[in-house]
Amino acid sequence: MFHWLEKHPFFFSVGVFLVIAFAGLVEILPSFAQASRPVIGTKPYSILETTGRQIYIKNSCNACHSQLIRPFKSETDRYGHYSLSGEYAYDRPFLWGSKRTGPDLMRVGNYRTTDWHENHMKDPAGVVPGSVMPAYRWMYTNIADIPTAYAEQLTNAQFFSVPYNEPIPMKDGTTEVVKMGNNVTQAHAMALAEAKEIAADMKDQNVKDAVARGEIPEIVALIAYLNSLK
Amino acid sequence: MENRPLEYDYTVTKMFMFTTILLGIVGMLIGVILAFQLAFPGVNLFLGEGLAEYTNFSRLRPLHTDAVIFGFTLSGIFATWYYVGQRVLKVSMAESKLLMFLGKLHFWLYLVTVAAVVVSLFAGVTTSKEYAEFEWPIDIAIVVVWVLFGLGIFGLIGIRREKSLYISVWYYIATFLGIAMLYLFNNMEIPTMLASAPDGSHVGGNWYHSISMYAGTNDALVQWWYGHNAVAFGFTVPIVAMIYYFLPKESGQAIYSYKLSLLSFWGLMFLYLWAGGHHLLYSTVPDWVQTMGSIFSVILILPSWGSAINMLLTMKGEWQQVAASPLIKFMILASTFYMFSTLEGPIQAIKSVNAIAHFTDWIVGHVHDGVLGWVGFMIMAALFHMAPRVFKREIYSKSLMTTQFWIQTLGVVLYFTSMWIAGITQGMMWRAHDEFGNLAYSFIDTVTVLHPYYTIRGVGGLLYLVGFLMFAYNIYKTMSARPVEESELQSASPMGA
Numbered sequence: 001m002f003h004w005l006e007k008h009p010f011f012f013s014v015g016v017f018l019v020i021a022f023a024g025l026v027e028i029l030p031s032f033a034q035a036s037r038p039v040i041g042t043k044p045y046s047i048l049e050t051t052g053r054q055i056y057i058k059n060s061c062n063a064c065h066s067q068l069i070r071p072f073k074s075e076t077d078r079y080g081h082y083s084l085s086g087e088y089a090y091d092r093p094f095l096w097g098s099k100r101t102g103p104d105l106m107r108v109g110n111y112r113t114t115d116w117h118e119n120h121m122k123d124p125a126g127v128v129p130g131s132v133m134p135a136y137r138w139m140y141t142n143i144a145d146i147p148t149a150y151a152e153q154l155t156n157a158q159f160f161s162v163p164y165n166e167p168i169p170m171k172d173g174t175t176e177v178v179k180m181g182n183n184v185t186q187a188h189a190m191a192l193a194e195a196k197e198i199a200a201d202m203k204d205q206n207v208k209d210a211v212a213r214g215e216i217p218e219i220v221a222l223i224a225y226l227n228s229l230k
Numbered sequence: 231m232e233n234r235p236l237e238y239d240y241t242v243t244k245m246f247m248f249t250t251i252l253l254g255i256v257g258m259l260i261g262v263i264l265a266f267q268l269a270f271p272g273v274n275l276f277l278g279e280g281l282a283e284y285t286n287f288s289r290l291r292p293l294h295t296d297a298v299i300f301g302f303t304l305s306g307i308f309a310t311w312y313y314v315g316q317r318v319l320k321v322s323m324a325e326s327k328l329l330m331f332l333g334k335l336h337f338w339l340y341l342v343t344v345a346a347v348v349v350s351l352f353a354g355v356t357t358s359k360e361y362a363e364f365e366w367p368i369d370i371a372i373v374v375v376w377v378l379f380g381l382g383i384f385g386l387i388g389i390r391r392e393k394s395l396y397i398s399v400w401y402y403i404a405t406f407l408g409i410a411m412l413y414l415f416n417n418m419e420i421p422t423m424l425a426s427a428p429d430g431s432h433v434g435g436n437w438y439h440s441i442s443m444y445a446g447t448n449d450a451l452v453q454w455w456y457g458h459n460a461v462a463f464g465f466t467v468p469i470v471a472m473i474y475y476f477l478p479k480e481s482g483q484a485i486y487s488y489k490l491s492l493l494s495f496w497g498l499m500f501l502y503l504w505a506g507g508h509h510l511l512y513s514t515v516p517d518w519v520q521t522m523g524s525i526f527s528v529i530l531i532l533p534s535w536g537s538a539i540n541m542l543l544t545m546k547g548e549w550q551q552v553a554a555s556p557l558i559k560f561m562i563l564a565s566t567f568y569m570f571s572t573l574e575g576p577i578q579a580i581k582s583v584n585a586i587a588h589f590t591d592w593i594v595g596h597v598h599d600g601v602l603g604w605v606g607f608m609i610m611a612a613l614f615h616m617a618p619r620v621f622k623r624e625i626y627s628k629s630l631m632t633t634q635f636w637i638q639t640l641g642v643v644l645y646f647t648s649m650w651i652a653g654i655t656q657g658m659m660w661r662a663h664d665e666f667g668n669l670a671y672s673f674i675d676t677v678t679v680l681h682p683y684y685t686i687r688g689v690g691g692l693l694y695l696v697g698f699l700m701f702a703y704n705i706y707k708t709m710s711a712r713p714v715e716e717s718e719l720q721s722a723s724p725m726g727a
Contacts, residue, residue: 002492006395009387009403016400016499017407023503023526024415024455027519031451032444054439058354060288066589070512074661077669085514088446093358096450096513100589101268103673125271130678134267134274134286142283148435154425155441183431 039086041171048194051149052225064101080107109230114201139218150187239324240620242333246309253301260294269684306609307468319390336378401471408463416456418443458506482721486543497533508579527579534572541565556631560611567603592653599646624724626707638697644690652683
């Protein structure tokens with residue numbers, strides 16, 4: 001049979017393809033049948049959080065930081081409750097990472113503050129002596145891209161039925177609504193409202209001035225995203 | 231006509247040899263910079279505060295991996311295909327104007343795509359999925375480049391004189407099919423410009439931005455089915471194709487066992503795809519997928535070692551060639567490193583070992599003994615073997631080759647030993663508890679302890695880069711300086727002192 005295949009490239013290729021495609025069919029398809037359902041309390045990202053997530057991706061934060069807490073005592077002691085599949089239901093793409101040059105960030109919002117991030121992103125080794133993380137000072141002047149984040153929210157809502165403007169069940173039995181703007185102007189106004197709350201806890205005068213002018217520096221959006229990780 | 235030897239046409243091979251070397255230097259140089267950034271964070275600012283956004287670790291990291299995978303390695307695969315393909319199918323590119331045109335188009339589109347990738351990654355335009363960072367416009371260009379590669383393969387097969395496909399051709403076909411399937415499915419994404427605002431107004435935003443079709447755990451599952459098998463079909467399958475051709479050619483020895491190559495090929499094809507789950511152990515993907523990933527990774531030793539042992543036994547009775555020829559040295563060490571990293575990988579895929587190894591530098595070390603020791607050495611050996619035949623000159627310097635070999639071998643050894651120690655040290659410190667059950671170390675303790683290993687790794691990487699520059703110089707001098715070889719060369723490649 002093999003000698004025959006080696007003289008018939010078409011059938012040889014078909015054979016190879018079937019053999020390599022088999023594992024994918026068996027391993028991946030069943031998992032898609034039961035698509036990720038959000039756990040109670042998992043909310044879609046707000047406009048400023050979405051912007052911050054894009055900045056996290058733009059700077060490949062996931063190259064050094066994981067967002068996946070494994071079910072070991074040492075990890076739950078350090079980072080909090082181990083990760084559940086449903087917590088990632090709104091993550092497109094997923095940001096688990098594959099390397100922990102720095103610590104896991106899955107629940108960083110539980111134990112770090114706006115103030116801490118502001119100082120740390122400017123001078124990591126100044127806050128954590130011995131840190132090998134580079135500073136991200138350009139984020140304090142670069143202006144965040146709200147329209148692209150808004151387009152991402154819309155894509156999530158329209159193609160993947162992510163529940164914006166709908167009541168979402170919370171752990172305490174109440175519901176919350178994550179609002180999404182009707183147009184990009186509204187989206188920008190909503191982002192700015194979120195940004196003002198963050199900037200109120202910050203010290204950098206240039207950032208505060210920018211937000212007062214109606215501009216949102218990247219660092220503000222990034223901190224909004226990091227604070228949402230719980 | 232029938233009695234004259236075929237005149238093979240190496241135009242396209244030469245073009246891809248050039249990008250193999252150029253992108254190899256780029257990818258390895260960035261790698262060395264990254265290594266020293268981890269050892270000495272001040273290096274993040276090596277072009278000053280003003281350019282910090284473009285020189286810091288996180289921007290450069292995807293450039294390093296992609297330059298080595300899609301630059302150096304892919305170019306090497308393409309260069310060798312356009313060389314090996316003609317020879318084992320007994321047909322010249324010059325016989326078909328169409329194939330020649332497609333081959334050149336393949337190269338130029340590839341070059342344009344590489345340029346687009348470099349610009350976009352420096353700008354921070356990335357999807358974040360490892361080795362699939364490119365946004366959809368570049369993905370489309372990559373698909374076109376890949377289709378042209380496929381047309382090159384099947385076009386040449388279509389007009390072949392030798393009816394039976396040699397082992398290397400099996401592996402090239404598998405490379406083409408495997409990457410095509412994996413790349414397409416992992417890069418399914420929706421451009422965000424397709425969405426519209428509820429009130430119908432203009433949204434704006436970047437036209438090239440997209441989000442993955444899959445969410446969370448499913449996205450991870452597809453990504454590592456891709457990520458693991460991109461290694462399979464980029465770093466294993468086509469490199470095996472090379473060694474099956476170049477080792478017998480250079481040594482003048484026949485392949486030890488046809489049956490073993492048959493078993494290894496079909497075994498590898500079937501088993502490899504199952505193993506992706508070992509990147510997701512203890513994650514939120516279904517437990518049975520994790521277990522399958524773990525088990526199949528261990529079984530994968532069989533076909534991997536099958537190929538490697540077949541190569542080593544091909545040298546049976548001819549081991550003096552290893553001492554005599556630096557070219558044979560490169561290939562034998564490559565297949566030794568192949569055995570080594572295909573044993574190390576399965577060990578790391580065992581769940582209890584993975585609990586320590588995952589997220590640490592041991593994984594980085596594993597990747598590099600595969601890529602530096604196996605992929606890098608084999609591609610350089612292939613280029614060394616092709617150079618005298620393509621440029622009709624003897625290799626410029628044998629002693630330079632030998633020196634390069636030892637410098638790079640030392641570099642690889644420093645690299646993986648330091649990363650083993652770093653990875654296991656960090657993995658053990660993360661999980662250490664004191665007598666009261668509290669964590670023994672804060673995270674930063676587990677970072678500062680790595681400084682000496684990061685420094686040693688940087689030196690190892692630098693040595694490898696120095697060796698690669700010697701390789702580039704040797705090939706350059708071969709192209710430009712030595713007298714012409716007239717006759718068709720048989721086995722061992724001619725080398726100058």
